[in-house]
Amino acid sequence: MKKFGYQQYKKVGVKTADRGKLLIMLYDGAIRFATLAKIKLEEKDWGAKGIYITKCQAIVFELIASLDHTVAPDLCKNLESLYYFMTEQLTEANIKKDPQPLIAVIKLLKTLREAWDEAVKQTQQQNAVAKDQGTQVAVPDQSNYTNIKVTG
Numbered sequence: 714m715k716k717f718g719y720q721q722y723k724k725v726g727v728k729t730a731d732r733g734k735l736l737i738m739l740y741d742g743a744i745r746f747a748t749l750a751k752i753k754l755e756e757k758d759w760g761a762k763g764i765y766i767t768k769c770q771a772i773v774f775e776l777i778a779s780l781d782h783t784v785a786p787d788l789c790k791n792l793e794s795l796y797y798f799m800t801e802q803l804t805e806a807n808i809k810k811d812p813q814p815l816i817a818v819i820k821l822l823k824t825l826r827e828a829w830d831e832a833v834k835q836t837q838q839q840n841a842v843a844k845d846q847g848t849q850v851a852v853p854d855q856s857n858y859t860n861i862k863v864t865g
Contacts, residue, residue: 733833736779740826743772744819747803751815754806766807769818773799795821 750765777796780789799821802814 733829733836736776736829737826737833739772739776739779740822740829743769743776744822744826746772747815747819747822750803750806751812751819754810754812754815759810762810763807766803766815770800770803773803792825795825 746765746769750762750769753759753762753765773796777793780793782789799818802818805811806814806818
């Protein structure tokens with residue numbers, strides 16, 4: 714019974730989250746599944762490893778599908794390249810049973826998550842100031858995140 718309540722809570726959270734929060738939730742899920750895949754690979758649980766890699770890939774493909782190239786074409790092009798690189802690394806980890814590509818993907822996902830989290834916070838702060846001043850509130854979308862830099 715408790716599990717049902719938690720699932721309902723998560724559904725409501727997803728349905729009421731703004732775009733920025735949804736993006737962070739996708740990154741969190743991808744990081745979780747890639748980490749679980751790495752653990753299962755190390756335990757030689759090949760079936761579970763494959764399931765978690767597939768779940769991570771599904772999220773990365775959702776991230777690709779969510780890109781709006783009309784709003785921030787350069788950012789979207791760079792993110793798309795990173796996302797496709799991640800899918801290649803996930804496939805390599807799955808086929809070769811090698812944890813190194815998973816480690817690289819987890820590092821990239823964490824770096825991107827941190828950058829998006831900071832961008833979302835900045836947008837929320839701008840919205841709060843705009844609301845206090847009685848001006849129009851910015852809608853979080855990719856145009857607000859064009860200054861994201863990925864390093865490391």
